Amino acid sequence: MSFIVNFLISAVIIGWAVWQLVKVIQKSKKGKCAACDYKCEAKKLAVEAKKKAL
Amino acid sequence: MTTIALFGNPNTGKTTLFNRLTDSYAYMGNWSGVTVEKKVGMIKNTNFAIVDLPGIYSLNPLTKDEAIATNFLLTEDQDIIVDVANASQLKRNLLLSIELLEFGKPTVIALNMIDSLRNMGISYNRQVLETAFDCKVMMTNARGNKGTQQLKQELLAEDPRLPATHFSLTYPSSVQQAIKQAVRGLTQNYNVSSQYAKWLAIQFMNANDAVVSFVKQHNLRPLLEQAPYYQAQHFDDKIYQTRLNYIETTLKEARETGSNPHTRDITAKIDRVVTHPLLGLPIFLGIFFLMFKLTFDWFGTPLSDLLDAFVSGPLSTTVNHWLIAAGALPFLRSLIVDGLITGVGGVLVFIPQIFTLFACISLLEDSGYMARAALVMDKLMSKVGLNGKAFIPLIIGFGCNVPGIMAARTIEQPKERLITTLISPYMSCSARLPIYSLFVAAFFAKNQALIVLSLYVLGIVVALVLAKIYQKVLHSENESVFMIELPEYHLPQPTIILRGTWDKGKGFIHKAGTVIFAGTVLIWLLSYFGPSGVVSNISNSFTALIGHSMVPLFAPIGLASWQAISAMLTGILAKETIGATLMVLYHTSGQTALVASLAHLFTPLAAYSFLVFILLYIPCFATIAVIKAETGSWKWALYTIISSLVIAYLVSFLIFQGGLLLGLH
Numbered sequence: 076m077s078f079i080v081n082f083l084i085s086a087v088i089i090g091w092a093v094w095q096l097v098k099v100i101q102k103s104k105k106g107k108c109a110a111c112d113y114k115c116e117a118k119k120l121a122v123e124a125k126k127k128a129l
Numbered sequence: 130m131t132t133i134a135l136f137g138n139p140n141t142g143k144t145t146l147f148n149r150l151t152d153s154y155a156y157m158g159n160w161s162g163v164t165v166e167k168k169v170g171m172i173k174n175t176n177f178a179i180v181d182l183p184g185i186y187s188l189n190p191l192t193k194d195e196a197i198a199t200n201f202l203l204t205e206d207q208d209i210i211v212d213v214a215n216a217s218q219l220k221r222n223l224l225l226s227i228e229l230l231e232f233g234k235p236t237v238i239a240l241n242m243i244d245s246l247r248n249m250g251i252s253y254n255r256q257v258l259e260t261a262f263d264c265k266v267m268m269t270n271a272r273g274n275k276g277t278q279q280l281k282q283e284l285l286a287e288d289p290r291l292p293a294t295h296f297s298l299t300y301p302s303s304v305q306q307a308i309k310q311a312v313r314g315l316t317q318n319y320n321v322s323s324q325y326a327k328w329l330a331i332q333f334m335n336a337n338d339a340v341v342s343f344v345k346q347h348n349l350r351p352l353l354e355q356a357p358y359y360q361a362q363h364f365d366d367k368i369y370q371t372r373l374n375y376i377e378t379t380l381k382e383a384r385e386t387g388s389n390p391h392t393r394d395i396t397a398k399i400d401r402v403v404t405h406p407l408l409g410l411p412i413f414l415g416i417f418f419l420m421f422k423l424t425f426d427w428f429g430t431p432l433s434d435l436l437d438a439f440v441s442g443p444l445s446t447t448v449n450h451w452l453i454a455a456g457a458l459p460f461l462r463s464l465i466v467d468g469l470i471t472g473v474g475g476v477l478v479f480i481p482q483i484f485t486l487f488a489c490i491s492l493l494e495d496s497g498y499m500a501r502a503a504l505v506m507d508k509l510m511s512k513v514g515l516n517g518k519a520f521i522p523l524i525i526g527f528g529c530n531v532p533g534i535m536a537a538r539t540i541e542q543p544k545e546r547l548i549t550t551l552i553s554p555y556m557s558c559s560a561r562l563p564i565y566s567l568f569v570a571a572f573f574a575k576n577q578a579l580i581v582l583s584l585y586v587l588g589i590v591v592a593l594v595l596a597k598i599y600q601k602v603l604h605s606e607n608e609s610v611f612m613i614e615l616p617e618y619h620l621p622q623p624t625i626i627l628r629g630t631w632d633k634g635k636g637f638i639h640k641a642g643t644v645i646f647a648g649t650v651l652i653w654l655l656s657y658f659g660p661s662g663v664v665s666n667i668s669n670s671f672t673a674l675i676g677h678s679m680v681p682l683f684a685p686i687g688l689a690s691w692q693a694i695s696a697m698l699t700g701i702l703a704k705e706t707i708g709a710t711l712m713v714l715y716h717t718s719g720q721t722a723l724v725a726s727l728a729h730l731f732t733p734l735a736a737y738s739f740l741v742f743i744l745l746y747i748p749c750f751a752t753i754a755v756i757k758a759e760t761g762s763w764k765w766a767l768y769t770i771i772s773s774l775v776i777a778y779l780v781s782f783l784i785f786q787g788g789l790l791l792g793l794h
Contacts (some may be wrong), residue, residue, distance in 0.1 A: 081458045088464060092650035095643045099702065100750065 131177045132206060133284060136198060136229055137213030138222050139184030140500075140616055142241045144168075146213055146271040147181040150281055175285060180207070186221070188228045189337040193538040199339040202232060209284060210236040216246040216268070217617075219253070223376045224369075226262065230296035231331060233324035236264045239280055243268045245617050257383035261375075263296040272619065293324075300331075300371050304364055307334065307355065314351025334364040396617045400501065409505035416498070417585060420489040421578035424562075425569065429482035430577070433566070434720070436481065440474040441719020460663075464653060467716060472649030472709035477641050478720060479563040479708070484634045486559060490528065491629030495621040499524065507611050513593050514600030516611035519549040523592065526556030527585070528633055530752040533558075534759055544605035550759055551599060552592035554748035554773060557585050559637070560704035561743060567708055568740055571724040572733040580737070584744050591745060591776065640703060648699045648706035652713050655695075672714060686742060686781040687735030697742070703749050732794045738785040745777035 137143040151170030168181040182201055183194040190196035201207070212229050214222035219240070230236055238258070246252065258266045267283060269276035299305065308330050315326035332340040333352045344352050359365075403412050423429065445466060452462045493499055502524065507517030518540055526533025534553045540546040565584060569577040599605070655671040657663060664670045675698070676691025683694055696710035717723040731739065747753075747770050757766040788794075 077456075078458070081456075081461050084457075085461050085464060088469070089650060089654070092647040095647035096651065096702075099644045099647065102751070 131208045133177060133179045133209045133211055134201060134207040135179060135181045135211050135213060136225065137184060137241075138186055138215060138218070138225060141184065141213045141215040141218075141222065142271045143184060143213045144181055146211075146239065146241060146269065146277060146280075147179060149271050149274055149277040150284075151179055172281065172285070177285065179211075185225065187225055188332060188339070189335065190339050191541045196339055199337070203339065203343050207234060210234050211280075211284070212236060212238045213241050214238055216240040216243045216253075217249060217251075219380060220373075220376055223262075223380075224372055227296075227298060227372050227375070228332070230262055230264060230294050231298070231328050233293055233295075233322075233328060235292060236294050237280070237283065238262065238264060238266045239269045239276075240266060241269045241271055242617075243276070244270045244273060248617075252385045253380070253383040254385055258379065261379040261383070262294075264294045272622065272625075298371060298375055301367050303362060304334065304367050304371075307359065307362075307364070311351050311355065315349060318351070319347075319349060331368065334359045335368050336360075336365045396497075396615075399618055400615065403498070403501050404504050406508070409501075410509070413502055413505050414582070414586070416493070418578060418582050420486060421581045421585075423489060424482050424485045425566065425577040425581060429485035430566065430570065432481035433478050437475075437478040437720040440470065440478055441717075441722065444474065445470050445719075460657075463657065464650070468649055468653035468713060469646070471712045471717070471719075472653065473641050473646055475712035475720065475723075476563055476645050476705050476709045477638075479566055480634070480638070482562055482566055483559055483637050484630055486562065487528070487633040488626060488630040491626045491633070492621050494629065495619060495625050497616045497618045500615050503611075504615065509593070510596075511611075513596040514605050515545055515548060515596055518611050519545060519596075522549050522553055523556050523589070526553045526558060528559055529636070530554050530556060530558050530748060531755045534752065534755050537759065542605070544603050547760060547765075548596050548599045548603065548605060550756060551765065551769065552596050554752050554756075554769060555588045555592040555595070555745060557588045557744055558704065559633075560640075560749070563705055563708040564711075564743055565740060567711070567720065567723065568727070568731075568736050570720070571727045572731065572736040580740075584740055587741065587780075588744055591780065595776075637705070640705060644703040645705050645709055648702045649709045649713060652695070652699055652706075652710045656714055667714065667716065685786070686778065687732070687738040687785040688742075689735075690730045693730075693739060697746065700743065701747050701749060703751075704743070707743065734785060734788040734793045738781045738788075741784055742777045742781040745773060745780055747773050747777075 135143055135147055147168065147170060150172060170179050170181070171177065172179065180201065182198040185195045185198045188199045188202070190199050210229050210232065212226045214226060226236075226238055240246075240253070240258075255266050255268065265283060267276060267280045269280055271277055300308070308327055311330035311333075312323050312326040315321050315329065316323050319326075321329070329340060329344065329349070330352060333344055333356075402408060405412075448470060449462065449466050452465060457465075493502075499521075503517040503520045506520040510516050510520055519537070521539065522533045522536040524533075525536045530553055533556060534550050537546050537549040537553065540549055565581050566577075569580050573580045652672060655675075656667050656673070657670065659669045659671055659674070661669065667673060672695045673691055676693075676695040679694045680689060680691055683689075688694060692711060692714040695714060696707045699710045700707040711727075712719075712723055715723055715726045717726055727736070748756075753766050753770060756769050757763055760766070
């Protein structure tokens with residue numbers, strides 16, 4: 076595995092972690108629990124219904 | 130798009146019906162206060178949207194979530210109204226039905242839980258009810274999925290021909306005259322239909338807060354000018370009485386005695402024991418003890434140990450070998466094996482415990498016991514100026530504090546609501562379970578369930594003591610009365626238990642890939658690097674520096690390990706990260722090895738003090754933010770952070786120092 080590949084994989088892992096950290100903080104500000112992010116069926120349908128209504 | 134609005138009293142099986150109709154799943158529980166905000170779902174392969182609104186007893190809102198339902202009628206479009214009524218509580222349920230029928234939209238009344246009524250040996254003649262209320266009446270049993278498909282077909286087939294209801298109740302002549310006058314004024318000057326004008330007038334006369342605000346906002350003068358007259362004439366009482374009389378007469382006419390009048394009232398028999406003034410509380414604690422026994426001793430932990438053996442053994446070794454073979458540099462290898470597999474994997478091995486506990490909670494919810502638990506706690510809660518209703522958000526907080534705090538919206542009194550919000554974070558949420566599990570396995574192997582139960586009870590005690598103090602400081606009077614409907618006991622259904630468990634538990638798995646992942650990488654980076662760059666000894670890392678600087682502060686509560694202190698800091702991100710951090714910092718390959726390392730660093734007394742601190746200290750980010758959102762002020766969020774830190778320190782200090790004085794170690 077070349078240095079570049081090592082570097083890229085590490086960057087992806089750390090980048091994902093930083094992005095998640097930012098997301099958690101942003102979401103927390105909105106008063107949402109980190110556990111409530113999963114796109115459950117009802118939520119998806121609600122978004123679709125909203126779009127259709129527009 | 131056709132919109133169907135689901136209305137109904139709390140605990141009529143509305144959410145279950147919603148799930149049956151939409152083929153989707155929304156959280157349901159056999160107790161009041163589960164639907165806090167409205168949910169929207171679609172009937173598969175159609176353009177029918179169904180809106181599940183919070184349960185209400187009348188359109189006159191008493192609480193924030195009840196206002197959601199009334200405002201939905203006032204401000205949003207709905208094509209069909211489905212009113213879900215508890216068939217065995219029709220007298221009260223139909224009061225809401227009348228208000229909805231007067232709105233004039235095509236309405237279907239679903240008499241839900243019809244089986245419970247039949248078990249009581251009672252049935253109602255559908256045709257009599259349909260004629261009396263001028264709408265379609267359907268018999269359903271959403272739990273058993275009976276009648277729900279017929280209801281769905283009815284809704285789909287009739288649209289758009291489902292006729293608007295022309296239900297009109299004859300009120301006393303003075304009220305009728307006033308309605309007539311108001312309708313004339315509204316239709317002539319404000320471009321509203323006569324049906325809507327009539328509904329507005331009746332609701333206004335009935336002193337519906339949401340409608341009064343709406344009328345004031347739109348300056349509907351025909352109503353505003355007459356308001357003093359309506360009040361002086363006690364129109365609201367007259368309207369209520371007319372409705373009640375109508376319902377009683379109709380039910381008398383529609384009632385048919387079923388074939389089995391001699392039903393065994395099992396529910397009453399069980400209730401005599403579980404809600405007994407003296408036995409109720411010990412039974413409640415006993416049930417929780419059993420839950421922890423299952424979680425930690427009998428089922429969860431043994432499975433978790435197997436999973437841990439796999440993650441720390443074959444998985445870790447195989448990935449490490451594979452990375453070496455692939456030519457991965459030590460940095461990447463350490464990040465993946467020592468960081469991710471150890472940290473994230475270390476938390477994921479607790480899945481069996483978390484899911485066992487959630488399955489137990491789902492089982493209690495579905496059986497109908499939770500409402501009894503709230504009733505049992507009512508007596509205790511009333512001593513601190515709250516009532517049983519405040520116990521519902523607290524018990525939801527055992528799963529996660531965030532929805533717990535949001536459920537506090539069901540409390541009418543603002544001060545009681547604030548107090549409940551402030552004490553909710555002391556409820557031991559499920560995110561704290563992994564760290565409890567680690568420490569009880571290390572120090573209290575023989576009494577795991579008892580120690581965890583003691584932490585849960587301590588959380589409740591601290592919350593109640595604080596509630597008492599807040600009651601004195603905020604001068605909160607216990608004015609509200611606690612009323613909860615005790616649903617009949619159900620034999621829990623496996624599909625509902627499975628879905629409930631999965632719904633609660635999937636958040637934990639999701640967090641492993643997001644916030645726990647992020648926390649683990651962060652702590653790994655801070656422990657891999659130090660002020661001088663890459664460190665060979667973790668004691669020179671940034672994490673060690675931060676942890677060491679705080680050791681003197683935590684020594685009085687028995688904490689001498691910088692690793693534990695650093696772990697607590699990451700716990701603010703999410704409580705599950707505490708366990709992941711400890712795994713990374715102790716460089717252990719798995720739970721068993723960590724348990725062995727911990728035994729050298731803590732005494733059992735210090736370990737208990739640490740667990741108490743974890744239980745009570747600063748809540749996670751999400752909880753802090755939701756406190757801000759619900760109280761509408763950063764002041765309370767900041768107050769929560771500071772007060773919880775002080776309380777956690779004080780209680781841990783008392784336990785540790787007190788324990789030392791008593792000769793414990």
